[in-house]
Amino acid sequence: MIFETEKIKNLPVDSIGELPKNKDAIKLNSNESPHKLPKEIQTAVLQELDNMNLYPDANCTDLKNKLAIKLNKDFSLKLTNENIFVANGSDEVLAFLVQAFFENCEKPFIFPSITYCPDVWAELYSAKYRTVANLENFQIDVKGLQTEECSGVYIANPNTTGLVLSLSSVEELVKFHNGKRLVVVDEAYVDFGGESAVQLVEKYDNLLITRSFSKSYGMAGYRLGYAVAHKDIINALSTLKDTFGIVGVNRLSLKAGETVLDYENEVKENISKINSTREWFVIRLHENNFITIPSVTNFVWVKIENRGMPAKEYVDKLKETGIYVRYFGSGWNKDWIRITIGTREQMEKVINAMQ
Numbered sequence: 313m314i315f316e317t318e319k320i321k322n323l324p325v326d327s328i329g330e331l332p333k334n335k336d337a338i339k340l341n342s343n344e345s346p347h348k349l350p351k352e353i354q355t356a357v358l359q360e361l362d363n364m365n366l367y368p369d370a371n372c373t374d375l376k377n378k379l380a381i382k383l384n385k386d387f388s389l390k391l392t393n394e395n396i397f398v399a400n401g402s403d404e405v406l407a408f409l410v411q412a413f414f415e416n417c418e419k420p421f422i423f424p425s426i427t428y429c430p431d432v433w434a435e436l437y438s439a440k441y442r443t444v445a446n447l448e449n450f451q452i453d454v455k456g457l458q459t460e461e462c463s464g465v466y467i468a469n470p471n472t473t474g475l476v477l478s479l480s481s482v483e484e485l486v487k488f489h490n491g492k493r494l495v496v497v498d499e500a501y502v503d504f505g506g507e508s509a510v511q512l513v514e515k516y517d518n519l520l521i522t523r524s525f526s527k528s529y530g531m532a533g534y535r536l537g538y539a540v541a542h543k544d545i546i547n548a549l550s551t552l553k554d555t556f557g558i559v560g561v562n563r564l565s566l567k568a569g570e571t572v573l574d575y576e577n578e579v580k581e582n583i584s585k586i587n588s589t590r591e592w593f594v595i596r597l598h599e600n601n602f603i604t605i606p607s608v609t610n611f612v613w614v615k616i617e618n619r620g621m622p623a624k625e626y627v628d629k630l631k632e633t634g635i636y637v638r639y640f641g642s643g644w645n646k647d648w649i650r651i652t653i654g655t656r657e658q659m660e661k662v663i664n665a666m667q
């Protein structure tokens with residue numbers, strides 16, 4: 313195939329969880345929220361349909377302004393819209409930043425061996441990278457990430473294991489690299505637990521935080537995410553983005569993002585429902601002798617052993633009952649499955665099926 317170049321052939325394609333064909337399936341394989349948002353958001357989005365003959369604001373000014381107000385309130389800061397970059401999901405922020413800051417570096421950019429998928433973008437942009445093994449208990453090796461032999465660092469906090477690092481550990485890492493290299497903290501799950509590093513942004517000009525509307529806000533379908541950082545970092549990202557022409561976030565997603573920020577209490581209620589359902593579910597798992605990784609997020613890793621079948625088959629069996637969970641199946645998680653926390657009712661069905 314003439315179009316299957318070496319580059320295309322070797323890309324480590326990332327994918328989301330399988331989309332069930334049956335509408336009644338319980339979909340717990342992509343860490344989506346089971347909760348709906350207030351109707352007012354839909355209404356605002358529907359009204360925006362009237363303007364779809366016009367390009368969206370590529371600078372996302374209104375959303376950035378509202379995010380700055382929110383973050384300043386949450387963390388007593390004085391950020392402006394120059395500290396914020398908005399994109400189609402935090403995935404797109406990450407793709408842009410790998411290209412902007414790590415593409416042509418002599419030294420590799422580094423990240424924990426168990427984390428989200430920065431390797432995908434590194435391969436895409438031919439950026440050198442190296443992973444640092446997680447500790448025995450799956451925790452991130454913060455000391456191991458403190459090395460001069462890198463072009464920058466990526467961590468997710470909370471991590472994709474469900475574990476969280478203390479703010480002081482994150483600060484230690486940012487401080488070590490300050491003045492020399494970028495440290496990226498992916499906070500896709502931070503609303504469920506853990507302390508946000510956003511409060512460090514005014515103190516350190518080498519810190520970039522990515523955040524998402526997909527998980528805690530229950531807006532995965534809109535594809536909306538953002539970065540918070542020193543204005544020079546944001547400026548570099550914006551310049552790169554603007555070379556793509558008039559790209560950016562569409563009007564409906566911008567409107568949804570702007571509107572949901574007026575409904576933070578409702579969002580918080582959904583988050584606390586998920587957290588209490590997770591606590592309930594984990595207790596049931598332990599009662600049934602399942603081993604889990606402690607989680608402060610909207611998912612939990614469960615070890616499948618002594619269940620008369622390997623993890624892969626276990627996931628297929630659950631699927632036969634209409635429950636979709638995630639199996640990644642290579643390396644450390646060969647015997648582990650990842651279950652997103654749905655509604656209490658859904659999780660009761662899951663625990664029944666697992667019993």
Ligand SMILES: *Cc1c(COP(=O)(O)O)cnc(C)c1O
Nearest residue numbers: 401402403428468500524526537
């Ligand atoms: C889901 C997820 C993302 C992607 O979020 P989007 O905003 O939907 O692109 C990024 N990082 C981590 C750790 C995630 O789990």
